[in-house]
Every structure is written in structure tokens, then in C-alpha cells.
Amino acid sequence: MAIRFTQNPIITTKDITPSQSGFVVECVMNPGAFRFEDKIWLLLRVSERAPQKEGKVSLPIMKANGEIRHLEFDQNDPQLDISDPRKFSYNGNMYLSTISHLRLVCSEDGIHFYEPKDFPAKIFGQGLLETYGIEDCRVSFFEGFYNLTYTQVSENGVGVGLIRTQDWKNFSRMGMILPPHNKDCALFEEKIGNKYYCLHRPSGIGLGGNYIWIADSENLTHWGGHQCILHTREGMWDSSRVGAGTSPIKTKEGWLAIYHGADHTSRYCLGAFLLDLKDPSKVLARSSVPIMEPTEDYEINGFFNNVIFTNGHVIDGDKITMYYGAADEVICAAELSVSSILSSLNKKESLI
Amino acid sequence: MAIRFTQNPIITTKDITPSQSGFVVECVMNPGAFRFEDKIWLLLRVSERAPQKEGKVSLPIMKANGEIRHLEFDQNDPQLDISDPRKFSYNGNMYLSTISHLRLVCSEDGIHFYEPKDFPAKIFGQGLLETYGIEDCRVSFFEGFYNLTYTQVSENGVGVGLIRTQDWKNFSRMGMILPPHNKDCALFEEKIGNKYYCLHRPSGIGLGGNYIWIADSENLTHWGGHQCILHTREGMWDSSRVGAGTSPIKTKEGWLAIYHGADHTSRYCLGAFLLDLKDPSKVLARSSVPIMEPTEDYEINGFFNNVIFTNGHVIDGDKITMYYGAADEVICAAELSVSSILSSLNKKESLI
Numbered sequence: 001m002a003i004r005f006t007q008n009p010i011i012t013t014k015d016i017t018p019s020q021s022g023f024v025v026e027c028v029m030n031p032g033a034f035r036f037e038d039k040i041w042l043l044l045r046v047s048e049r050a051p052q053k054e055g056k057v058s059l060p061i062m063k064a065n066g067e068i069r070h071l072e073f074d075q076n077d078p079q080l081d082i083s084d085p086r087k088f089s090y091n092g093n094m095y096l097s098t099i100s101h102l103r104l105v106c107s108e109d110g111i112h113f114y115e116p117k118d119f120p121a122k123i124f125g126q127g128l129l130e131t132y133g134i135e136d137c138r139v140s141f142f143e144g145f146y147n148l149t150y151t152q153v154s155e156n157g158v159g160v161g162l163i164r165t166q167d168w169k170n171f172s173r174m175g176m177i178l179p180p181h182n183k184d185c186a187l188f189e190e191k192i193g194n195k196y197y198c199l200h201r202p203s204g205i206g207l208g209g210n211y212i213w214i215a216d217s218e219n220l221t222h223w224g225g226h227q228c229i230l231h232t233r234e235g236m237w238d239s240s241r242v243g244a245g246t247s248p249i250k251t252k253e254g255w256l257a258i259y260h261g262a263d264h265t266s267r268y269c270l271g272a273f274l275l276d277l278k279d280p281s282k283v284l285a286r287s288s289v290p291i292m293e294p295t296e297d298y299e300i301n302g303f304f305n306n307v308i309f310t311n312g313h314v315i316d317g318d319k320i321t322m323y324y325g326a327a328d329e330v331i332c333a334a335e336l337s338v339s340s341i342l343s344s345l346n347k348k349e350s351l352i
Numbered sequence: 353m354a355i356r357f358t359q360n361p362i363i364t365t366k367d368i369t370p371s372q373s374g375f376v377v378e379c380v381m382n383p384g385a386f387r388f389e390d391k392i393w394l395l396l397r398v399s400e401r402a403p404q405k406e407g408k409v410s411l412p413i414m415k416a417n418g419e420i421r422h423l424e425f426d427q428n429d430p431q432l433d434i435s436d437p438r439k440f441s442y443n444g445n446m447y448l449s450t451i452s453h454l455r456l457v458c459s460e461d462g463i464h465f466y467e468p469k470d471f472p473a474k475i476f477g478q479g480l481l482e483t484y485g486i487e488d489c490r491v492s493f494f495e496g497f498y499n500l501t502y503t504q505v506s507e508n509g510v511g512v513g514l515i516r517t518q519d520w521k522n523f524s525r526m527g528m529i530l531p532p533h534n535k536d537c538a539l540f541e542e543k544i545g546n547k548y549y550c551l552h553r554p555s556g557i558g559l560g561g562n563y564i565w566i567a568d569s570e571n572l573t574h575w576g577g578h579q580c581i582l583h584t585r586e587g588m589w590d591s592s593r594v595g596a597g598t599s600p601i602k603t604k605e606g607w608l609a610i611y612h613g614a615d616h617t618s619r620y621c622l623g624a625f626l627l628d629l630k631d632p633s634k635v636l637a638r639s640s641v642p643i644m645e646p647t648e649d650y651e652i653n654g655f656f657n658n659v660i661f662t663n664g665h666v667i668d669g670d671k672i673t674m675y676y677g678a679a680d681e682v683i684c685a686a687e688l689s690v691s692s693i694l695s696s697l698n699k700k701e702s703l704i
Contacts, residue, residue: 087558094558128580132559156580157560176578178531179554179565202531205555206439206446207484208509213531217574224574226528228480228508 001344002292002322002334007111009298009330015113016046019101019122020068023048023060026098027303029325032139032246033312034146036168040110040314042323043123043137043148044331047098057082060099062131066124071095085303086328096153100133101125104168110314110321110333119168129154129176134161138246138311140187147220149185149198152176160185160200162221174221178202184212184243184311187220188255188280196220197280199229199244199257210241212259214281227281230273232261237290238271239263245310248275249320253342254284258322260309261290267306269293270324272341285345292334294327302327353696354644354674354686359463361650361682367465368398371453371474372420375400375412378450379655381677384491384598385664386498388520392462392666394675395475395489395500396683399450409434412451414483418476423447437655438680448505452485453477456520462666462673462685471520481506481528486513490598490663492539499572501537501550504528512537512552514573526573530554536564536595536663539572540607540632548572549632551581551596551609562593564611566633579633582625584613589642590623591615597662600627601672605694606636610674612661613642619658621645622676624693637697644686646679654679 013025026049031042050058050070057080058072073080073090081089088095102123105113115121125134129152137150148163157180164172178185184201195216200223203210212230215223232239238261248255255275262268271287294306310324320336365377378401383394402410402422409432410424425432425442433441440447454475457465467473477486481504489502500515509532516524530537536553547568552575555562564582567575584591590613600607607627614620623639646658662676672688 096559153559155559156563157554157556158558159578175576177576179534179552179567179578180556180560181533181554181558182531200531202509202533203557204509204532205557206510206533207448207505207507208532211508215531218571219574222569222571222574222576224527224529226511226531 001340002336004296005111005333005335008296008332008334009326010111010333011042011044011105011113011331013329016044016103018048019046019124022051024051027325027329028103028331029328030136030309031312031323031325031331032102032137032148032150033314033321033323034139034141035314036106036146039106039108040321041104041106041116041139041168042113042312042331043139044103044105045100045135045137045325046103047100047133049098057088059088059095059097061095062099062125062133064128064131066126068099096132098133099125100135100153102134102137102148102150123148123163123171125152126173129156129159130161131155136183136309136311138186140189140247142187142189147187149177149187151183157181158183164220177221177223178215184260186244186247186257186311189247190250192278192280198223199248201241201243203241210243212242212244229275229281229283230259230286237261237263237267237269237293240266245270246312248280249315249338250277251338251342255280256338256341258291258310258313258320258341265306266304267294268309270308270310272345274342274345285347287344288346291336291341291344296326296332298330298332299326302329304328353692354688356648357463357685357687360648360684360686361678362463362685363394363396363457363465363683365681368396368455370400371398371476374403376403379677379681380455380683381680382488382661383664383675383677383683384454384489384500384502385666385673385675386491386493387666388458388498391458391460392673393456393458393468393491393520394465394664394683395491396455396457397452397487397489397677398455399452399485401450409440411440411447411449413447414451414477414485416480416483418478420451448484450485451477452487452505454486454489454500454502475500475515475523477504478525481508481511482513483507488535488661488663490538492541492599494539494541499539501529501539503535509533510535516572529573529575530567536612538596538599538609538663541599542602544630544632550575551600553593553595555593562595564594564596581627581633581635582611582638589613589615589619589621589645592618597622598664600632601667601690602629603690603694607632608690608693610643610662610665610672610693617658618656619646620661622660622662624697626694626697637699639696640698643688643693643696648678648684650682650684651678654681656680 269290276282512530621642628634
């Protein structure tokens, strides 16, 4: 159903200059995507690591004032757990192995991307809620504003931040709009019944799980009316976690949302679900099988194996040009069709 | 510093009639407290259990339509973990051992409480987000409304709900105002700089912890501007979790908030912190040692040992009459003094 670009991966770490000397770009992934000034733009997540000294494991942390400091651990320290390449655990405390910022690139053809000359290319974390970086930005456009919903990471927890811009030169930081633990926030690109809506993914401890929720707002910064709309499904490809991609696509049949589902081996596939046009808390249909799963070498082998993760696409009629992170390391693209996804959905699937 | 009522415990399970035949009242605890019609009122949390058959463990769950169904497990099933009296774990899924609702009682003297005749005495969970019950309600009064912020529990997760009433006869349910995992939401009883504020306690997975956050709102139902203001403190009495009591008390020196802190043995004590009057995200001082800790038999031995937990008090000048759950089983009261707590706070304590 998905036609991958023959040029995949279209962006790799070799294409990205480090944000500061001494840093190594470890991954470039999970781009937001949008149209602006007749071009296609991506807002990449760039993950960087400090150079590793022999026998040591070190990681960068940003102070609230923007300075970087390095934490360093002895590689053989028994309190250090480096079994997951994405993070360290030391003496029960968790750290990320890399720090991410967002990087702006643009393209005439949607395949070959470059850094724009007249725009600030980098957005870094700021303040106490972003000291471990910012990640996985969705870009939604409506009412003249680009709305950037992204993951804020710090020792205080993982939440959702909002940045707004009209011109990609001046940015308004609106703070944390969804408190920990929350990720994968996708705004609907128009009001429904006089309210804004978003999909989001709180993670429970004990009760609950990694489910997709919906919320409403009058101003995009303050959210309420939280409802749980999509569960994981035991024994299926989305048994462990589900999370929205970018903004749902408005169709005659309903709001079509693409989402990622991971199983208990952390294999990430993509699926879709359909929401009622007037009441987007109602799920009408859902994928029984993935619409896309890791099959190519660049999706199977990388920084974190077996991952297809999307938080950005551009739409042209029935055509979805979807950008995605592959194996948590590189950026790829594929074409999908709105009507094909719609006709693949199972309307009898247990929806929650 | 705290003078316990000689009548403690003032309410026990013997004082509470079950909400339906066949149910057993296991605990009565963690009351919200307020003044209304020249009386002192408590909104109790009543936890009930289904009668246990020999060799079985059963627990009640409410369906979205309000009907109760019972889940039953074989006591010797190796997949069943009943090591914590508050919950079951079965095959990796968590359930509560009891289901809670809220129960209204009133008193002329603040010591002897009875069910009011002309008011609905029970508030039950409703809908998909409260199927495992509702718990630990704070009651705040301002602008003519009583605002009930409470814990909503279901298989979807644990979040904060809001109910509003003016007369304790007609109630408006405002839905989930803070998504999972969140508890311990205490509203400030007036606007500060044109905004409402609340303290809340999201729980992180991986990064973050059980910290106290602050948020702001224009309408009490939609919240944003989330900031982390109070961490747990390693090696201290509040090393594992902290959470706000009820509404902060306005004093000349700042907003005085009473909070619970638990250590790694889940011993719950009370402390306090002081917030800036104009910018309540600024912590000015904090307790180094508890203002109250479990010392009495009814606090040390019960359904869950070594717990003092408060989410309700009434204020009369310098006097705080604090109601609290003891050992997660009974309700007690104590008098504290605003000025004594203020003078006990450490202004040099590391605040976050």
C-alpha cells in the first residue's frame, strides 16, 4: 500500500552538521512536515552525542541557561545499564544517551532537502522542562499560524510543548500544554463545533497504558475534556503502545488519523483509524493489519532496529507524501493514498 | 505542632452503611472538608469490597452504565499478586481491591458527623473514566461554587476530574481536567493575576517522578502552563512521592500549602511549603522535617500501615482544623496553627 521513495533514505546523519564542535550527530529522524512559500519543509529531530572517551560513557545535558554540561560514567560501573541504546540507567535514575534539537530544511521536489538561507535553522530546548532536549515535532497549519507540538524532555518528566510561528523567523513559546507523561500530540487543523481538538498519548503507571486520548481547547494552550479513544490490542502488532502521527486528514468519511503501534518487542509499524467528523472522540474504524511495517534494510537495522515512526506528511488530493524516521536513525519517505487507507480499515474492529 | 483530637478516630468503617447490599465497607478515609450552611461538612472516600468467597479473590468494577460486575480470581493462581492490600496484579494487569465512592456527612461541632437528610449523600463514579471508582476529593469554595477535584480511576488510567455545585443538590460534571497519570489536584481559592491556578501531581515513567506541579486556567476545566515546582528529596521523609493536600492557605507571607510526602517504605507524613503570593510557581520555603508523622496506633496500624494523608481542612483565623485519613482506614482530625507552620519552614532548603 505504501510506495517507498527509491531515494530512501533521503536524509542521513552525513547530511547534518553538528550543532556545536565536539558533538557527533547520532540520528536524524521523525520530521514534522509542512508547505511554506511553495516549498516542502521538514523540521527534523537531530540527536547528538558527546564524543565518547575510552572506557567512559558520557552524555550531554543542557542547563536552563542553555549551556551544555557533560555527565560522565565509568563504562564498567555495575550501576550503569546501557542495554537500551536510547537511554542510560544509573543507580535507578534515567538519562538519555543523546540530546535532540529540531532542524529546519526545505526542498523544491520533496526529495532533496537543504538548509534554508534566510531562516533560523535550529530550534533548541529552553528552560527547566527541556534540559534533555526536544523531540518529534508535529507541524500543523491553520488560521495563519504554524503550530509546533513537540516532546519536552527533562529530569522533571516528558511532556508536550507548543511553539507558534507565522513566518518561521519569530517564534512564540507557549510552554508545556500537556503534563507528564505525554507525547505524540497531533492538532486537528480546524475547529470542530467551536473548539480545537488534539490527539495525545499519556502513559499510565499501574493502571492504564500507552493509549491515544483526545482533548479539546479554546486557545490551543489550555486543554481539558480528556477522553481515551484508542487502546493497544493484546497479541497484535500494536499490543504495547499506540500514538498519533501528525494532524488527522479530513475526508468525507471522517477524520483519518495515521498512528504508530509497537508490539512487545518494540517493533514499530503504522496503522490508521477513522474519527467521526462532528464528534472526533468517536472511532468509526481501525486498521486490523499495519498499513506499513519495517521491511527494508534501513528500517530493520539502525540505531534502534525495526522502527517506522511518522509525525509528518503533506497532502495533495488523494496523495499522502509521508516522511518518517526509519530504525530511529535516518529519514525516509513514502507515498500512500487516502482512499486506499480508508478502504483498508475494519469497521467491525474492537475500537477501544 | 499538631494537636490530635482526643476523639480520634472520629469516623470508622462501623459508622458507614454499605452503598449496596452485599458490599463490605473496607475503609473510610481522605475526606474533603468545607463549610456550608453554618456546619462543617466532609466528603469522605468510602472504599468497598465484594464479600470474598473461600479460596477466591473478587473485586467490584463499575460498568459505564453504573452496573456493578465482579471479577473473580482463584486465590492460588500463580499469576495473581496480592502483596499490596490496595491492589491486585493479575497476568501483568492491575486492578484495585476495592471500589471507592464519595459520601457526604456534616457536623455542628466538627467532631460528630452524620449523614444530612436533605442532600444526596453519595457521589458515585460515572462513565468510562471512573469504572474503578472515584477517590480523594478536594473541595474548594470560591465565586459561589464548590469545586470538587478528585481522582478518577479506570482501566484507562488515573486522572483528575472536576464536579461543580452551588447547593450540594445539583452537580455539574466537567469531565477529566488533567490526563493520566495524575492525582492530588488542589485549586487556589482565588484568581491570581486574572488566572486560576492548581497544584497537581503527574507521575512520570522513566524520566521524572512523583513531583508537585502547578498549572493555570481561565475556566477551571482547561489547564496549561504546566511547571514543576517541588521534587522528592533523596534520603529524606519525602523521598518517594509528594502531593498537595487541599487548597493553599493565603497568608501575608505567601500561599501556604500542606502536602504529603512518602518515603521508599511508603510511610506517609505531612509537610508544608510556601509559594509567592503573586507568582505561585515560586517556592519560597519548605519543611525540612514533617509537621506531622504517623505516631498513634490508628495511624501506624490499619488497611495500609503508617499513613497520614490529608486533602481537607477548614480554617478559622490562625487555626487549621485538619481532617485526614489514618492508615488508609479511618478518619481523624487535628488542630494546627498557620503561624507555627510558617515559622517552622526552612527558607534555605533546596526547593526543587
